Amino acid sequence: MAKKAPRYNVYSEHLIRKFGEKVYKLPINLPGTCPNRDGRLGTGGCIYCDEAGAGFECLPATLSVQEQIEKNRAYFQKRYKARKFIVYFQTFTNTYLPFEQFRENVLAALRGDDIVGLSISTRPDCINDRQLEFLAGARSQKGVDINIELGLQTVNYRTLLKVNRGHTLAEFIDAVSRIKARGFEICVHLILNLPWDEEIDVIENAKVLSALGVHYVKLHSLYIVKGTVLGEMYQRGEFAVIPLEEYVNRAVTFLEYLDPGIVIQRLVGRGPFEKVLFSNWGVSWWLVKQKIEQRLEELDTYQGRLFNYLNGAALATAGNSCPNKHKFL
Ligand code: SF4
Secondary structure, three states, X not given: OOOOOOOOOEHHHHHHHHHOOOOEEEEEOOOOOOOXXXXXXXXXXXXXXXXXXXXXXXXXOOXXXXXXXXXXXXXXXXXHOOOOEEEEEOOOOOOOOOHHXXXXXXXXXXXXXXXXXXXXXXXXXXXXXXXXXXHHHXXXXXXXXXXXXEEEEOOOXXXXXXXXXXXXXXXXXXXXXXXXXXXXXXXXXEEOOXXXXXXXXXXXXXXXXXXXXXXXXXXXXXXXXXXXHHHHHHHOOOOOOOOHHHHHHHHHHHHHHOOOOOEEEEOOOOOOHHHEEEOHHHOOHHHHHHHHHHHHHHXXXXXXXXXXXXXXXXXXXXOOOOOOHHHHO
């Protein structure tokens, strides 16, 4: 039976198109922190953040970049016969450190002919022109692909305040324009069911990312970790997580409004299993992914179906009258 065409822009297939074969990410855990935890912006961090940052599946940060690359590379080579790799600075805020250290980490990551790319995860308020200039030089010298991952979570600036992100939408827009000016690709992390967000925010997420022309998106549903501010709020019953079916519909709506050229790096994430109060409605992340894909099929819809709102869209159907006039009749 012929394989069904995917209804969204799948990352693994994008990588094969781009590099000619499967490419594997080597996660790197750098010692570091975050300005939202170390006192520069705040001490508590985002209300959902636990102390492990995003590194609960990584090797210990006491190992050097090179040691982590070697161990992870050996694993992927043995298990998947992998030949090409993207080094992924995954945990905490990988550009929030002295410039020299940042430089050394990047140069250590780019050693080896089988390293075809580098992905650097950070906050929108922790990337500047000096770092980007250096990265542009490293890219042309080593001939590798470099992209920047920005944690945003939502474009709803009121929700950003409530989750204590320590930055607003403006810093994100600034970072995107600086990164794009140097020709780097951008991946954005979003949570589609933050307690204060509604479906209209999900649609705005898709529209803003499309309008800004980012290249990749990583979605995940909210997971709630024990001992975090969000965890305590959840235990006190201060908010409820939307039902799985509603989340699935939100993910579908998000995809419908998203530019079809944006690649979905991750449709569903997962939390640190033993530490969560809530994650993926108690089912496997794989099942949530399947449900989203099934819903796309049931509705016979796809990424970009409603991507029709840019470039003066109202002009496409306007005569001489106001495109908004029906609201006043
Ligand atoms: S930006 Fe990331 S590491 Fe920093 S507090 Fe928020 S979730 Fe934690």
